[in-house]
Amino acid sequence: MSSPDWGLSAAYWLHMLATVVWIGTLAALALVVIPSARRALDAPAFAAFLGSLQKRTDPLGWFCLAVLTGTGLFQMSASPNYQGFLVITNPWGMAILVKHLTFGLMIAASVYMTWFLLPELRRNALRQSQGQTINPALERRSILLLNLNLILAVFILALTAIARSS
Numbered sequence: 001m002s003s004p005d006w007g008l009s010a011a012y013w014l015h016m017l018a019t020v021v022w023i024g025t026l027a028a029l030a031l032v033v034i035p036s037a038r039r040a041l042d043a044p045a046f047a048a049f050l051g052s053l054q055k056r057t058d059p060l061g062w063f064c065l066a067v068l069t070g071t072g073l074f075q076m077s078a079s080p081n082y083q084g085f086l087v088i089t090n091p092w093g094m095a096i097l098v099k100h101l102t103f104g105l106m107i108a109a110s111v112y113m114t115w116f117l118l119p120e121l122r123r124n125a126l127r128q129s130q131g132q133t134i135n136p137a138l139e140r141r142s143i144l145l146l147n148l149n150l151i152l153a154v155f156i157l158a159l160t161a162i163a164r165s166s
Contacts, residue, residue: 015071022064023153030146047125054118092166099159106152109145
């Protein structure tokens with residue numbers, strides 16, 4: 001049974017909207033917000049800023065990931081190229097498989113950042129403000145993961161273009 005045209009159009013629109021919000025937020029954070037805040041704020045202010053920023057961006061990011069998952073699966077099932085789970089008989093299937101594996105890497109990196117790395121970064125900044133020893137590798141790791149997620153997101157867009165042209 002085929003999907004109604006309005007349902008597929010809504011799925012495409014929501015998918016694109018979630019993509020723009022998610023990648024736009026990643027790009028803004030990685031390229032502008034975090035580097036600027038780190039240079040402009042002292043350790044206690046930076047710690048407070050990170051906490052506030054995480055409270056605002058985490059729910060938005062996870063909501064976008066949920067929308068991307070749901071709408072992506074709906075679009076995939078409606079595609080005439082879809083032959084079944086893990087059936088890879090054409091370039092579309094290969095592009096979608098690699099896209100989903102890359103998406104899984106992004107989710108794993110986001111889980112680590114949200115529930116492990118960012119809380120440790122806030123504690124690190126508070127320790128620094130109290131004159132205690134800090135772990136400088138944490139900030140480098142967070143910047144690396146944020147940049148990695150941005151690169152993976154751009155790669156996913158390229159895989160989407162490959163799948164659409166197949």
